[in-house]
Amino acid sequence: MRRAWVLSSGWWHRAAAGVRGVRSREPRSFGTPPRCLLVTLLLGGCLSLNPAFDGDGGVTSGAESTTTTASVSTGAAAPSESASGTPGSASDSGTPTEGSTVGVSDTGNDTDPGPGCDDGVQNGGELGVDCGGPCGPTCEDGQDCVVDGDCLSQFCLDGTCTPDEFAAGSLIIPMDTDYQDLGMLEAYGVVYALLSAGVPVHWIIAPDKPYGGVDVVASAIDLQSGQPIDAHGYRGGPFVVSAADAVDALAVIEGWQQQNPATAVHEVSASFMAPVSRRLVAAPTIAMFADGNQDIARKYMMAAKIPDSTGDVTWPDSSPDMLDPLEVAGPTDSEHRDGALFDADGDPVYCQLMSMHWGVSDAEALPEVVAEVREFLGEPTHFFAECQAVSAFENLASHGLFLTTQGLLTGGGSNEHEFHGLDRPFAQFDGAFESVGGSEPAYKLPAGGTYKADGLVMITEQGSPVGVNDVWTTGTLDGMCAREDPGCTIGKVSYLGGHEYDVATPISDNPSSQGTRLFLNSLFEAPCSAASGTPDLTLSKSAPAHVAAPQITFTIDYANVGIATAHAAVLRDVLPGGSSFVAATQGGQLVGDTVTWSLGNLGPGENGSVSVTVDLGGAGVYENVAHLDYMAGLNAFGLDSNVTMTSYP
Structure with missing residues (x-):
């Protein structure tokens, strides 16, 4: 039996604040402004509306x-992700190349976050210069704070923004080619297994890191070989289990490594500080769109050994999580929440949906599928599309246009790339990246077309501005929330160019397997996997x-x-x-x-x-x-x- 978690003290208690109120259930439609957008418009930032547990047991x-x-x-909805930009802004906090703002429109996301939040002066209740308080989670390490929500790191210790500290005995799942070259894809499987067993996992990503940058330096011992690891610079977004959860984690890891010995796990030998980007607390529910090319997604999932909801790692076509177009569309084209993505009340029953190569003509023939997915994205969910599925969903004018104003055109393939926003969970990989061919290896904006927000594109052709040959792109539906905003209630959309990536390891010899890593990253970007999305x-x-x-x-x-x-x-x-x-x-x-x-x-x-x-x-x-x-x-x-x-x- 899985363990029940009640997150009501410690970090969770400190991170949340406010007065709790009970809302009555109201009918929802996409035409109603989502809560995230309302807060953005009123306060200049998409802030978490989740209050704290009273801490007194509720007895008087x-x-x-x-x-x-x-x-x-x-108390499980306290913010847990690092916000990478100014609240109310869709700007990218990574290091864009020259011209990276080409093809970006202003859709209201650059709302001023409040009086004084960009004037270079500490005022208006700010905890530091232009940070904290009414400015949201914008204080950098070393700046003053009151609650975790003031800090980019989401960790306020003794009144100072500080990265999280992990004691000796914590466990690190490396995600760089130095120690995880052979087991890179299976490493995602062990993270999924830990979450399924109720073991929280911390995703460590250094803010504003460059290509190939180090996320954290730590000393450890390899669990299998006993080899000491002295002050290693872990790259590629390592995962960490705290010492307090190590006993439970080891019960899972030992069994995993018996079946998957290539998966490396290290035990920390000395305490260290680390920037936590996401605190993962639940295994996401995943739906695979049976679009005729589900074998691609099935291959990716089987390489990581991540099962469907019944525990079947083969993801058979008979899986309850394998949804064909008619199931997603539902019985009517007037009610857009009556398909298999929703329950009878119109609430989403999955965190994640993926489509690998649904045809453009298929979307035009059955537009209700796109309409249902748009409604699905009105909730804190995630949708991943690859190759022609990108055009099928994005370019359907009646219900698509999730990220752009006029859709996308097919771009040209290239293996010379530039990388943006490398501090985003979506963008975690280590080593060389190689694109693959297919009918849609990359995407470009049509003349007059724009992305609905800035900072969406993470991989582009080298020397090309954003909007010309974009390979890997992600953002919230209609650009409604700032990038990586932990309080956002709107779904995320991810597009990957290329028909089918490889799953061969070692990664250092198979850079065309990196696209599979990006796909697997997106599973743990499904909002329900993090504490803020439960x-x-x-x-x-x-x-x-x-x-x-x-x-x-x-x-x-x-x-x-x-x-x-x-x-x-x-x-x-x-x-x-x-x-x-x-x-x-x-x-x-x-x-x-x-x-x-x-x-x-x-x-x-x-x-x-x-x-x-x-x-x-x-x-x-x-x-x-x-x-x-x-x-x-x-x-x-x-x-x-x-x-x-x-x-x-």
Whole structure:
């Protein structure tokens, strides 16, 4: 059984702030401005709306009730990613080449983030010059901070922005060719296995690093050989498991290495500081589009040994996660959330969808597929397209144009490249990069066409400005949020040129396998894999402090105040000892001594209230607590309510 995680203290507690409120469920359509965009327009930045756990267990004393109106929360939606640009801006914080802003339009994303945030003066509640407070997570290491959310590193230690510290005994999964040349693709598989087992993983990426740049320097010992590693400069975005989680991680890693000995893992021998880009807490749910070329995605996934939701690493066409065009389109072309990407309430049931070579003519014949994917991207999800699938989705004027104003044209192939935004999770690789051929090896903007935001393109032809021969591109739907904004609630879109990349290793001898690395990077960019993209649930219970008659009615309130859907939610209430069941509202069923409510999927803003009434067996104090189980990605999470205490007589 997977372990349940309740992220309510430590870093998670410090990172979140605010007042919690429960929103009623409202019908959603793409035409309604998303929460991310609304906050951007009002405050000049797409900030996290997730408040902190109150930390007191939700229990107060009082004459009428033993409970407080505040809810116990998982707190799982605290920001965890480093924001790489100014809030409210779509600018790239990497090192673009000259001319890299060619073909970029202003779509409202360059909203001034607030008074004083770009004036070179510390004012207006800022924690440093133009950083923190109303300016959002923009303070660099060494600058003052109050909460983690003030810092680019997302880590505020003793009032100073600081990279995260990892103690001796932490584990590093190297992602450079020095130590992971043979096991590079399988390394993603072990990360997926760790997340599936409930072990958090930290993705270490140095801000503003150059091509081939070092992310962190650390000393360690290779787990398999015992070879000491002295002050190695880890590159390519290594993954780190903290010492506190090492015991659980080793149980997974040892089994993995028995089957996959090429996968290297190092045990840290001395503490080190590292810039954490993403804190991964859940294995993403993945859907593969059966577009006739699913063998390409299947090959990539099998090389990494990442399974479907049933645990099948072969990804057969019979997999429940293999969706054909009609399944994605759904039964109607008027309701764009009735396909297999959504549940009956219109909430997404996957974090990630990929299409490898869907035809342009196929999209024109069945435009509802593109319409459903556009709605899917209105949520914190991710869509990956490769080769002709890029044109099929992007160029469909009626529902496409996810990243551009007028679509994309096919560019020319080249193996001389320039790299941008190398501090982005999407752009992590080490060594030479080689493109592959196909009908669409690269993309260019048509005359008059633009990208909807700046900083989207990560790999271009050498010497060509952005918008001429672009190989690897990613951004949020319609450019609605700043690049890598941890509070964004809008889906991400990624486009890769080239028909089919290789999966051969060692990577240093097979640079055409790097495209597969980019594909695998995007799996862990699926927002639901990070703490900031998991559901944030509240659960509170109330009951009278005293009763004169031998009967109590308990009321249980629940809500999802996060940005992602909680799947398969089940609420349980064990009857107090000495009591007997009378009735439950909302279809609650008694099995043994436990009343159970199957709540289904709880989308953002969904909430409800149930109650259970019991007869009391005699005088005494009756304690009671409710429990809520749910899934985020493929992981099980759990949450207890506050404890109520009722005396009789």
